[in-house]
Amino acid sequence: xxxxxxxxxxxxxxxxxxxxxxxxxxxxxxxxxxxxxxxxxxxxxxxxxxxxxxxxxxxxxxxxxxxxxxxxxxxxxxxxxxxxxxxxxxxxxxxxxxxxxxxxxxxxxxxxxxxxxxxxxxxxxxxxxxxxxxxxxxxxxxxxxxxxxxxxxxxxxxxxxxxxxxxxxxxxxxxxxxxxxxxxxxxxxx
Numbered sequence: 131x132x133x134x135x136x137x138x139x140x141x142x143x144x145x146x147x148x149x150x151x152x153x154x155x156x157x158x159x160x161x162x163x164x165x166x167x168x169x170x171x172x173x174x175x176x177x178x179x180x181x182x183x184x185x186x187x188x189x190x191x192x193x194x195x196x197x198x199x200x201x202x203x204x205x206x207x208x209x210x211x212x213x214x215x216x217x218x219x220x221x222x223x224x225x226x227x228x229x230x231x232x233x234x235x236x237x238x239x240x241x242x243x244x245x246x247x248x249x250x251x252x253x254x255x256x257x258x259x260x261x262x263x264x265x266x267x268x269x270x271x272x273x274x275x276x277x278x279x280x281x282x283x284x285x286x287x288x289x290x291x292x293x294x295x296x297x298x299x300x301x302x303x304x305x306x307x308x309x310x311x312x313x314x315x316x317x318x319x320x
Contacts (some may be wrong), residue, residue, distance in 0.1 A: 137285045139164060139222045141215060142171030146229035146290025149302045151175055154288070157310040164218050166211050180215060187217070213244055219287045220248040225255040227281070227305065229290030229298045232260045232267060232274055245289045259301040261291070266301065281309035
């Protein structure tokens with residue numbers, strides 16, 4: 131039995147997404163891992179494979195994504211499907227938590243940045259742990275404000291870089307501890 135109404139939506143990728151899943155599991159928070167045919171994940175908990183028709187709902191021109199993010203993305207089918215699946219992660223959530231790097235133009239580096247931009251477009255709460263500054267920031271009044279966010283007791287998205295640092299992992303752990311209480315370290319409980 132889960133103690134909370136919270137639900138994690140993620141993509142099960144190596145790094146931040148896998149860490150969000152591990153900490154959700156440790157805190158009794160259910161998770162849904164969104165995937166698509168041919169997608170490789172490291173965390174395969176409660177996987178929901180999106181159909182081509184479902185993925186198409188999240189379709190957007192790669193040119194628009196590239197222009198909005200101020201960088202070039204490949205138009206390869208796999209990248210397009212990742213962008214489409216990010217739409218479903220963000221659309222399912224009421225708050226998006228991401229681990230990565232906030233850039234000078236207020237976007238977030240890499241594919242994680244698209245999740246953050248979609249959260250802004252969809253008027254979702256969005257918080258980013260910047261691994262260079264070792265601090266959480268929340269998008270408030272059109273700018274990044276230092277914050278110590280908590281996970282709402284509702285659907286949320288956990289995403290981010292594959293290159294998770296030790297401090298990034300600790301930030302995810304602390305986020306869950308602030309939100310749901312501290313958990314005993316594995317092996318401490320008999």
